[in-house]
Amino acid sequence: MSFADPPADFGSYDVVIVGAGSSGCVLANRLSADPTRRVLLIEAGGSDNHPWVHIPVGYLFAIGNPRLDWGFRTEPVPGLNGRSLLYPRGKVLGGCSSINGMIYMRGQAQDYDLWRDLGNPGWGWADVLPLFRRSERHFGAADDHHATDGELRVEQQRLHWPILDEVAQAAQAMGIPASADFNAGDNEGVGYFPVNQRRGLRWNARKAFLDPARRRPNLRIVTGAQVLRLVLDGRRVTGAVFRDRKGLHQVRAGQEVVLCAGAIGTPQILELSGIGRPDVLGTIGVPVCHALPGVGENLQDHLQLRTVFAISGARTLNDRAGSLWGKAGIALQYALTQSGPMAMAPSQLGIFTRSGPDHDRANIEYHVQPLSLDAFGQPLHKTPALTVSVCNLRPTSTGSSHAVSADPAAPPAIQPNYLATEADRKVAADSIRHARRLMATPHLARFAPVELKPGPGAEDDANLARLAAEIGTTIFHPVGTARMGDDPLAVTDARLQVRGLAGLRIADCSVMPRIVSGNTHAPAVMIGEKAAELIIAG
Template sequence: MGDFDYIIVGGGSAGCVLANRLSADPKTRVLLLEAGGKDDYIWIKVPVGYLYCIGNPRTDWCLSTEAEAGLNGRALKYPRGRVLGGCSSINGMIYMRGQAADYDGWRQAGNPGWGWDDVLPYFTRAEDHYDGASPVHGSGGEIRVEKQRLRWDILEAFREACGQAGIPAIGDFNTGDNEGASFFQVTQRKGWRWSASDAFLKPVRSRTNLKVVTGALVDKVIIEQGRAVGVSYTLDGSPRTARANGEVLLAAGAIGSPAILERSGIGEAAHLSALGITPVCDAPQVGANLQDHLQLRCAWRVSGVATLNQRAANLFGKALIGLEYLLKRSGPMAMAPSQLGVFTRSDAHYASANLEYHVQPLSLEAFGGSLDPFPAFTASVCNLRPESRGTTRITAADPAAAPSIRPNYLSASEDCRVAAQAIRQVRGIVAQPALSRFRPEEVRPGIAFQSEDELRRSAGDIGTTIFHPVGTAAMGTVTDHRLRVNGIGALRVIDASVMPAITSGNTNAPTMMIAEKGAEMVIGDGKR
């Protein structure tokens, strides 16, 4: 492939931002390698199409966790984007920054430049907010952020019930304090998904100094004399190499980036040696510190109010839904998986909201399955700051081999306590007058579960990932505060892997912010 100034590995949420910013200088040659394909699949663009993208090998790596003790022996499907735009092409489109305290915690942990006041300008710079510019929002940037284009009485009632339970209604989750109940803002434009590829990559694809290669499965980083000088990869079944005069930037995500590091000889030396990989840098924290949000999908059957379960129960209802989207770009086909959000505390000793609810006008046994044959809603609740820590490790030197993913959900006693509190709390919200008129009947986990032990076990039965893995090449261990891999020159990780602690909310917006700030660091260091 020849020589480039920068090689970006991964064309997902972070990689698209990096490609845009680094290629802005026409003198800089940038190569973007994406293992997946082009994002020209119609179900990427239609918001409800995540149902057809997740679990589809055209757009998803279709990974799975190992059997989890905390989930009563269950293994979970673990979707990761396998397409330009990465997870932003298949995710729930929720634009959520987290809390100011999250980033202040990063800074206080020894990562200067990552406090809330430091990162807020990177959020706003790239934002095109539907309500225009303000001290906390941007206008005219690449990431379009809009309101959702539908309304459900059951969700309005749930929000009212939250107020009756002491959780106030707020207008915006993205001001630094997201405690309260509101409707999620989404990365959409006029009823279509607006991915990182739409926002950052497509507008600059014509730049002659930017080369984008899809279907390129990266094997490893080429390291010479302690410095990254290129990458080796496979394209159309043939081995290839590309050289970097400047830096190699890994943006393959919280599962992909540590895997590439390990195959490059950067990881736990004993594990790499056992796989026949020569250790280059003994870094046991590579692939460790895996954090994820586990959602507990609590569901209630209701009467006298519309839910998606009825609207999509027959061909006529589905046809009306399709017609509404065709004519107005609104309705269920335009909706994110979750519409109403609630941030609150599981108990008073937490300084800020430690629970997030995703409330949906539907119910189903498992994600991707059929809707229940009765009207119902789901109130998924997750612990925003889990203490459980897991790992992701490669299982072979072959880049096509699936890694071993062990999130270790509910392995920390505090996580089990919070899970039981969360189920009790959502029951209290549902018991409020605003919802009681719909005669809610608990479907999952079931009212029979009452004791601490029963609730803990039920959490293991109904808990599932909400697709937020982070932390596997964390700042302070694997990387420094400028995202440089410790012990290896000219190599950085710039994606969700570098989060030292998970943010208090959905992780796509923070990942793009990390790339925005990371690109500025790369450019600044290159000028020294």
């Protein structure tokens, strides 16, 4: 069959799910638990059977791998001095949960209460906490905030770096409290990140949610299949057209289609289907089927400022992995115990705090790493150093992600618009100051920290913001491009149904009206749980 032929009939299912990422895997599991409901899960990527997916340190090499990562780049970002950034997105079963940093972080209770107050009843903290608990298999005892009988494993990290203990004590000396649990609604404090691992291996959404369900006869999973467009009959979505190695196929959805393609993939599919801003659709030559001006807008992301400090008198991964013998020892430790540096999440120590006294709750997050390198996938530096990354948890800058062609293979134009507002530039300047104060505490003096990046000197707001523009990079948390709400720019309502259309729902991070104050995998799983609950309720 050639791609010029009409689509072959792929049959009919009750629910067609587009995207087997964090939300899509949850949704496939929950919906197919009813044996009378026929579910199709379509994933553009392939199997996650790759060592760099499952060995935690493989994160450094999975990003940028064309088998696992879409390999997007942003448009030149004015706020970053015109730099274009790599913008990784999972292209594999499990989606970004197969290439992310494995950190399990829900955000803050006030994030979800704000969602509710923005016209989304049923999304407050009290509403979503049971959904977080539903999927969780926590390492501790079950309590009001955590559960131990879910599918998503949440474990403590299986390694120890004494220098990170020292940084934690330095943070406490600054007045930042120790935190035993970042996920109880208020994450302010310092502690080690909990991770989605099982005995030193990554625990992605495929393992957690698809494996228990994939033998159900009413669930079909298709990989290597890219959805090209949705099929509409008037104001109702009735199916989708997708392409795989065998050609074109059209599948019918008796109940609904659910887009779980993420904050970049979902708006592109909508636009290629004629759903979105008329001016964007006109530019790419797609007829307008349903005007929705909010599609692709409201892109939000966490910009991280990766400050680097050389140290002495303590070991880091730079020197431990700096020789052949060191690498061999690390590999042997992992082979024997599934612990040590190969089991480590990219970031181990977390700090949530306030960049200044004018913030009423934690507004910055540290990811502290006992290593340094120029960029992920690049060699480690030769001498001991720490990377002390800081990100603004609630940026006020917003961008967009739009299709640039009617060709589904053409990457979209991603413009995060980082540091576009004065408020974000102020937080960036204060974040660099805060990292400097942390590393200058008397507790760390014996390690003689020396600032390598961005480098000492600048102290005023303007010059610190300029340095932030030079070193800032994504922390891979895009959200918001199909946000829910009850205003004219909202794309979905609080039930995740696309406004003005029947038979179409969205369940991924694109529906977030505001970015959460933390990492985004756990919220994506929760959104999948919520979507399943809404669909089952009818």
